[in-house]
């Protein structure tokens with residue numbers, strides 16, 4: 001009886017620890033997004049009309065992982081002749097490390113009502129390798 005209770009207790013504690021770790025990870029991804037992207041794309045991913053697009057239901061966000069990684073690394077700041085409908089340019093985020101990049105991109109693919117597969121650190125590193 002005693003042993004059984006200990007087992008149940010440790011399962012509960014383990015579960016609570018797992019949950020709180022998940023919450024911390026999610027918060028960090030949100031913080032990274034808010035710091036790096038939120039000023040332009042807004043905390044709710046809604047963007048700003050004529051300035052920068054929303055990240056909701058966007059093919060670029062939800063589609064091909066490699067294309068998304070490359071796009072966010074390069075931004076649009078170095079393609080001034082690009083025919084853009086948006087008033088603002090997007091900075092290059094090549095200074096983010098692969099952990100930060102994968103967290104932010106997973107966050108935008110799974111927030112604001114979006115529901116696409118996560119982007120792993122390895123996905124980002126594969127793109128970096130291809131480019132070097």
Ligand code: HEC
Pocket residue numbers: 036037038039040041051052053054055058059060061071072076083084085086087088089090091093104105108
């Ligand atoms: C200074 C403002 C600014 C910041 C900061 C910024 N962006 Fe952007 N972003 C833009 C603009 C402007 C565009 C539209 C570019 C174009 O198509 O001309 C854009 C486009 C995008 C798109 C393509 C959306 C679509 O449907 O076409 C994605 C994805 C994106 N940004 C992700 C991010 C992420 C992730 C971050 C943070 C790491 C970020 N952006 C930070 C301004 C910004």
